[in-house]
Amino acid sequence: MELKFLDSKSSSLSEKAALVARTKSSPFSSFEHSVGVKFSQEFSSCRGVFTKASYLSSNGTFMPKRAISSVDKEKTAAENYFYQISTNGPGSSLFSRNIGVLDACDDEYGGVVVDPDRLPVNPDAFAPMLQFSLSHWKMKGKKGIWLKLPLERSELVPVAVKEGFEYHHAERGYVMLTYWIPGGPCMLPSNATHQVGVGGFVINDKNEVLVVQEKFYAPSFADVWKIPTGFILESEEIYTGAVREVKEETGVDTEFVEVIAFRHAHNLDFDKSDLFFVCMLKPLSAQIKVDDLEIQAAKWMPLVEFVAQPLIQEDGLFKKIIDICIARLGKHYCGLLPRQVVSKFDDRPSCLYYNVLDTGNVNCNGN
């Protein structure tokens, strides 16, 4: 769909801008934060004022008249526009009621971000205001509408869905809904697409690998000794997550050495993708303290025994990862090291992972 859209001669600039917002990525792009989800900051300078209007009724079709007490001429532009509202329920009685455009901010891609902190207190007022706002935004040629509804305003969710909003993403305390005015496929940026996991390959001076058996493993793999693994936590670094997981599962302290390889897989939990980073870690302690709620057993296992496990030998992925780790031990391989960098383009610190160029070890023979 997207490729087709790109070829379309009729695509407007705003549609394209929304598409750009969906596909552009840091650090070489300015489209970070483009979709206006940093509400607390963004709304500091865009407080709107509700407008008032009175209406004439005709079989459920209301024709807004020019606002009598409008204080925001731009926002009442939609009042020259016929629009249909439901005649069911208390929210449909608009005579002598205040109505106006929802308090919102324009984004830089021709879209609108509704202020979640200034939604109407009265839920009955929300439906007509949303209808009125959509008419207004349509008339102004707006494209994507972002509507963030806090958990405590969940009664507004079915109202928004009834008006044609779809879910975009949700976190524990809110759901974000969107409305794509131009019709056709929604070109707004997508939700997060990936989980990120880490595995710790820890080997000591005796060529023993730190391995675990998990309590909740599938029965057919229950006897396999594997390296400790886990998802990284929110905003956690890969190198920190690997050290944490090993400590939690085995009690062993380690030091991050390198990212050895990573695996990219698709259609996993919640139909999302997964990036799994294999990290080589250096042990700083030896004593094992098994996390007995999660882990069945943990031990230091001779590397040759670890590799010789039939399920490892027969498995394309396991076998390759262990081959790489062994090559790394023999200094025939080099992984990636993180370095803190700051870019002026987004003014934030981040980690760049790359080979050990800085050590002068340009032949990548390890260290």
Next chain:
Amino acid sequence: MELKFLDSKSSSLSEKAALVARTKSSPFSSFEHSVGVKFSQEFSSCRGVFTKASYLSSNGTFMPKRAISSVDKEKTAAENYFYQISTNGPGSSLFSRNIGVLDACDDEYGGVVVDPDRLPVNPDAFAPMLQFSLSHWKMKGKKGIWLKLPLERSELVPVAVKEGFEYHHAERGYVMLTYWIPGGPCMLPSNATHQVGVGGFVINDKNEVLVVQEKFYAPSFADVWKIPTGFILESEEIYTGAVREVKEETGVDTEFVEVIAFRHAHNLDFDKSDLFFVCMLKPLSAQIKVDDLEIQAAKWMPLVEFVAQPLIQEDGLFKKIIDICIARLGKHYCGLLPRQVVSKFDDRPSCLYYNVLDTGNVNCNGN
């Protein structure tokens, strides 16, 4: 919170199992798909039957009697349990009404996954059924409850929130809500955490780099020539995404060479993290056809000019990435290559990215 939880002596096995489900990662774990979001498959073998019951009223507190016409003894266990339901609205009248536990499946971590295809048709029946179900699941010692509500059943969202459910994640057509029965911090696995972007470093035989200026860039960076970048699409490979982005923005066909480095940053769009992979690509064509809706200009720029741009020279991230690319051109650096691998542990193909070990080029001098 999590670390504290891990140390807690009072943590139950089921709580721990849920925690495990949250932090375990492929490919070394069997916890993929652990949270029961593959409903269509999972529900094929767990169709339940609604139960019937009659009730005695006492000031809004209903004491379920033993079911008279129960057809599912397990599901009526909760009927010995006092529970409170709202006396407001039509859903509160339980006399002579059918009520039962929502159709659901147990997951393997002590949780319950409600069947989104068998929610009660009558929305008024949902509130008492949900209350009844929660009482039932609590009595059975269940932990995490997964409630997936399709977009067309959005009227049930506020009902679930009123009962204490929180949002977990959402995609266009549904919102997933969860309820953590044990109280305390919710230990269910988290939503996707990362966006994934790619950048294409394309250099030709004349030492010219393929660069673009974007139309929607921040004014202070408008004059910078940068490499083409973008987010990868859902389930797209990194190497495919880089080639696609370059083609879309510049019209130039390329061939993937290596992942040179990657950047990990946090708290970007929707407060998610970002992994950005810099890819070296080999041009297969030279003629530029600018995507004039998205791109201001594109050209082949001499490498020395590209590097000499003041904003590049002054930028910690840009400068380092270009240094790495130049080292790679001089064969003093090696990146990562993807290889298709299949693991028996999840029986799916995936890409493992690692250094060019297979070529026998163990000194990583490039190719």
